[in-house]
Amino acid sequence: MMEEEEEAKERSNRKDHWLSPGIVAKVMSKPLAEKGHHYYKHKGLVRRIIDRYVGEIEMLESKHVVRVDQAELETVIPQIGGLVRVVNGAYRGSNARLLSVDTERFSARLRVEKGLYEGRVLEDVEYEDICKVAS
Template sequence: MILPKRLTKPTKLTVKFALEELMREEEKAKEKMYRKNYWLCEGIIVKVMSKPLANKGYYKQKGVVRKVIDKYVVEIETLDNKHVLRVDQDELETIIPHIGGLVKIVNGEYRCSNARLVGVDTNKFCAKVKIEKGVYDGRVPNAIDYEDICKLA
């Protein structure tokens, strides 16, 4: 590290802050690179939030994603009556399990990893998870948005 003449020696504190800032910037860059505008995958439990399907009694019903048709459309099997529906991702919401439950990370840097829910921060609308299966096995990311994780079937 090259320092201007008037600065003598960096303190441990300034080096620590500089490293933390670099790590935050790197994490933001990775997050932007891995973030997609689609999040559907098989084996997750979702909630139907479609107003047109409300007339047929499916509004706010939960279902398991059985088949991904394309990036934005899935076939789900409802948990209550086992009906199969074809639904667009804009009409679905992710489900957050109880603490200790299994989740799939559906968006962001850790996408496609299975994890266990460790805690939730209701003020920041984010969750803390410990990754159990995937490339990042054992890692505990800082905070993952609610919509980036979904309960596993």
């Protein structure tokens, strides 16, 4: 029974957009790099979301604010013990503590921090489904 509920929750919460305010993402935009901006492979704080797929990103180093499509952003994995937001899948929207990472499987083990699922340990969550929360 539990597994079926999990699968249903996974399906209903798996979306093609994952940006959310308050997370730290890495800018992977080649066009921005080619224009001479020093944002490529730099991290920024997602300030707000425009049309679900575009984020207003405040670059951590320069404090410049740029608009970037989520396709040109990458999730950031904090150090073990750091706080992440589940940005896609069954527990989308939950904040969780990073317990460990499996570098071969590109996945993480998390413990949900607050809310309905507080204390629940999530195994084998893909890196792309979690993102560092700004401290």
